[in-house]
Amino acid sequence: MLPAYEELVAWLPELLAGLTISLQVAALSLLFGMPLGLLLALGVIARSRILKTVSLVLVEIGRGAPALVLLQFIYFGLPATGLTLGSFTAAVVALAWNTGAYTSEIIRASLQSIPRGQRDAAEAIGLTGVDELRYVLLPQALRVALPPLLGFSILIFQGTSLCFTIALPELVSRAYEIGSGTFRYFPVLLAAGCLYAAVSVPAAILVGHVEKRAGRYAER
Amino acid sequence: MSQADIFVILRGLPWTVALTLGAFLIGSIVAVPLLAARESQFLPLRLFAMSLIQVVRGIPPLLWLFIIFFGLGMSYFPISPFVAALTGLGLIAAANMAEIYRGALKSIHHGQWEAANALDLGRLSTVAFIIAPQALRVALPSAASYLIGLMKETAVASTIGVAELAFQGNRLSQLTFQGLEVFAVVGLLYVVLSLPVAWLSRSADAYLRSKVAA
Amino acid sequence: MDGAVLYLADPPQSSQDRSNGGIMMEQGSNGTVIRLRALSKHFGAHTVLDAIDLDVRPGEVLAIIGPSGSGKSTLLRCINYLERPDGGTITIGPTTIDASMPVERAELSKLRRRVGMVFQSFNLFPHMTVLRNVSIAQERVLGRSRAEAEERAMQLLSRVGLADKAGQHPGRCSGGQQQRIAIARALALDPEVMLFDEPTSALDPELGLEVLAVMRELADSGMTMIVVTHEMGFAENVSDTVMMMADGDIVEKGSSNQVMRQPQQERTKRFLRAVHDR
Numbered sequence A: 001m002l003p004a005y006e007e008l009v010a011w012l013p014e015l016l017a018g019l020t021i022s023l024q025v026a027a028l029s030l031l032f033g034m035p036l037g038l039l040l041a042l043g044v045i046a047r048s049r050i051l052k053t054v055s056l057v058l059v060e061i062g063r064g065a066p067a068l069v070l071l072q073f074i075y076f077g078l079p080a081t082g083l084t085l086g087s088f089t090a091a092v093v094a095l096a097w098n099t100g101a102y103t104s105e106i107i108r109a110s111l112q113s114i115p116r117g118q119r120d121a122a123e124a125i126g127l128t129g130v131d132e133l134r135y136v137l138l139p140q141a142l143r144v145a146l147p148p149l150l151g152f153s154i155l156i157f158q159g160t161s162l163c164f165t166i167a168l169p170e171l172v173s174r175a176y177e178i179g180s181g182t183f184r185y186f187p188v189l190l191a192a193g194c195l196y197a198a199v200s201v202p203a204a205i206l207v208g209h210v211e212k213r214a215g216r217y218a219e220r
Numbered sequence B: 001m002s003q004a005d006i007f008v009i010l011r012g013l014p015w016t017v018a019l020t021l022g023a024f025l026i027g028s029i030v031a032v033p034l035l036a037a038r039e040s041q042f043l044p045l046r047l048f049a050m051s052l053i054q055v056v057r058g059i060p061p062l063l064w065l066f067i068i069f070f071g072l073g074m075s076y077f078p079i080s081p082f083v084a085a086l087t088g089l090g091l092i093a094a095a096n097m098a099e100i101y102r103g104a105l106k107s108i109h110h111g112q113w114e115a116a117n118a119l120d121l122g123r124l125s126t127v128a129f130i131i132a133p134q135a136l137r138v139a140l141p142s143a144a145s146y147l148i149g150l151m152k153e154t155a156v157a158s159t160i161g162v163a164e165l166a167f168q169g170n171r172l173s174q175l176t177f178q179g180l181e182v183f184a185v186v187g188l189l190y191v192v193l194s195l196p197v198a199w200l201s202r203s204a205d206a207y208l209r210s211k212v213a214a
Numbered sequence C: 001m002d003g004a005v006l007y008l009a010d011p012p013q014s015s016q017d018r019s020n021g022g023i024m025m026e027q028g029s030n031g032t033v034i035r036l037r038a039l040s041k042h043f044g045a046h047t048v049l050d051a052i053d054l055d056v057r058p059g060e061v062l063a064i065i066g067p068s069g070s071g072k073s074t075l076l077r078c079i080n081y082l083e084r085p086d087g088g089t090i091t092i093g094p095t096t097i098d099a100s101m102p103v104e105r106a107e108l109s110k111l112r113r114r115v116g117m118v119f120q121s122f123n124l125f126p127h128m129t130v131l132r133n134v135s136i137a138q139e140r141v142l143g144r145s146r147a148e149a150e151e152r153a154m155q156l157l158s159r160v161g162l163a164d165k166a167g168q169h170p171g172r173c174s175g176g177q178q179q180r181i182a183i184a185r186a187l188a189l190d191p192e193v194m195l196f197d198e199p200t201s202a203l204d205p206e207l208g209l210e211v212l213a214v215m216r217e218l219a220d221s222g223m224t225m226i227v228v229t230h231e232m233g234f235a236e237n238v239s240d241t242v243m244m245m246a247d248g249d250i251v252e253k254g255s256s257n258q259v260m261r262q263p264q265q266e267r268t269k270r271f272l273r274a275v276h277d278r
C-alpha cells in the first residue's frame, strides 16, 4: 500500500512543484485578503449606510457560501460577464474574498473586545476617529486577533486544495494526475497528504503556542 | 435560469443535508472516545489520539475524500462516493468535535471538579453528571457554528461525484453555460441552509441559559 | 508611597488666593471656565440629568458627591461629550456647544483640548510605554514634534513622581502609579479644566493617598477641577465647593464647609450620615 522508495523519488519533484503553487496561492490570498478583511471590518461598523451594506453583503457571501462555490463562481461564472480569469488568478481572487470575509469577522470581534474605557480615553485626549483606530484600537485588536488569524491562514492553505476543481496544477491536482497515470492512487495521495500535514501540523502547533502566550498577555 | 433549472439544483439538497447531518452525528459520537483517549492517563494512548487529531486536521478535506474514494476505493475495496464522503467528513468532524468538547471541558471551573471530589463521586460519575452537562452548554455555540462550517465543507463531496448541491450546480453550469447565475443560486442556498441552524443554536442557547439561571 | 508632593513643579498657593486663578486662561463671561445651562440627558425614558445649570470659576475645585446612579459620571462624560447630551449648552472658555444642534468634529476637538479627564479605571493604553501614553496626544492633537512632546511628557511624569517609569508599560505599574500616569496624560494638552471620575475608587486606600496627593498639588497650583468622589476627606479639605446630586438633579451646592458640615437638605444629611456610618 505504501509508496516504494523509487516511486517517491520519481514523484517528489512533481509534488513539490504542486506544493509550491499551493503555498503561492495561499500567500497571495492572505496578502490581499487580510487587508480586505480590515477594510470590510471597518466598513461593517461604518456609519455610512451604503458602505455598511456593501461590506455586509461581501462578508455574508464570502463566508456563507462554500469556498468551493466561490471559486467556481469566479472561474466558471465570471466569464459570462466578459471577465475571464486564469485559474491562478481566479484562485487568488476567490480565496482572498473568503479570507477577507472571515478575517473581517475576526477583526471586528477583536475590536469589540477592547474595553470601552480605551475609546473613552482616546476621545477624551482629543484623538480623531482615524487616530483613535490607528494608535489605540487597532494595535490592541490585532494582538487579540493574531492567533485566530494565524489559525485561519492554515485553513486557507488547505483550502488551496479546492483549486483542483479549476485545473490549477497545485498539489492535489498533481497527485491525482500521477495517480490516474500509474493507477497508484493510494500511495501518491498519501504522499500528498504527508506534504500537507508537514506544513499544517507544525503550523498548528505553533499557533497553539501563540494562543497560549496571547492568553497570558490578556490576563495581565 | 428557468424554474426547472432551480429544481435540478434542489435535487442536490437531500444529499447535502444527509451528508452534513450524517457526518456531524458520526463526528459527535466518535469524538467522545477520541477525547477520552486524548485525555487518558496512559501516555501512548494519549500521544496516539493527539497525533491522530492533528493529522486528520492537517490534511485538507478534499484530499481525505480522494484518499478514501480513489486511494482505497479504486484499489482495495469498492466504496460508493456517498459512503466515502460520509467516512471522510465524519472522521474530520470527529477530530474537530473532540477539540470543541475539550475546550468546553477546560472552561468548566475546577471548583466543580473539587466539589464533586469532595462528594466522593468517581471520575466517571463526575464527568457524566457534573461536568458534561455544563460542558455541553458551553460547547453548543461552537458546535453549531461547526455544523454550519461542515455543511459548507460537504461541497467538496461534489469532486468525487456525490450528487449534492455543488455537484448539481457544476453539472447545470456545464449544460447551460450560465455559471454566473447557477453558482450564485447554489451559494445562496448554502447561506439559506445555515439560517435555521444559527436560529436553532441561538434559541437552544437561550433555553439552556435560562435553565441554568433558574 | 513615594510622596508625589515632593515633586512639585510650582510652589503651592494657599487655598485663599486659589480662586483668583493661579494661571491665566481665557474666560467666558462672568469669570467662569465652565458654564452649563439646562444640560439634559436621558437613557430611554430614564432621565439621568435633569436640566443641570452649573458655573465653575477659574481655579475652583468642585467636588460632586451623591449616591450611586445619581448621574455624576454622566454629567462629567457629557461635559466633554463622551456622552452626547440631549439638550442644553456647554460653555468652556470661549467655546459654546449647543447640544440640541449637530456638533462639528472641529468644535468637539476644541472642547476636548480644553478639558482633561481622569477615569476610575485609569484607561491607560496598555500597548504603549508610559511616556508614549503621555506624549501621543501632544503629537497627534497639538502637532508637537516627538522630541517636544516627549520633553513635556517627562516634565509631567516628574510632576506626578513617575519619571523613572517612562520606558515601561503601564501593566507593570501599580494602580496608584497608573492613575498618576493617567493624570499626567490628561495634563499633556494643557487643559483649562480637569475632570476626575472617582479617581481613587479602584485603589487600595494607601494607593489612593498618592493619587490624592497629586490632585491636591494640582489644586494648589490653581487648576480648575471637577471631582466626582466618595472621599469625604477630599470633599471637605481640598475642594472649595461641594455639590450634592441625586436622581439627576443638583440637591444642593455650596462651599465645602457648609455642605459637608451644615447641609441644608434632608437628602444630603441622609447621604452624609450613610457615608459616615460605613
Ligand SMILES: Nc1ncnc2c1ncn2[C@@H]1O[C@H](COP(=O)(O)OP(=O)(O)OP(=O)(O)O)[C@@H](O)[C@H]1O
Pocket (backbone or CB within 6 Å): C043, C048, C066, C067, C068, C069, C070, C071, C072, C073, C074, C075
Ligand atoms: N449607557 C447607558 N445606558 C443606559 N443607562 C445608563 C447608561 N449609563 C448610565 N446609565 C444610567 O444612568 C444613571 C446614572 O448613571 P451614572 O453612571 O451617571 O451614575 P453615578 O452617579 O456616576 O453612579 P456611581 O456612583 O455608581 O458611579 C444610572 O441609573 C445608570 O444606570
Ligand SMILES: [Mg+2]
Pocket (backbone or CB within 6 Å): C072, C073, C074, C197, C198
Ligand atoms: Mg459613576
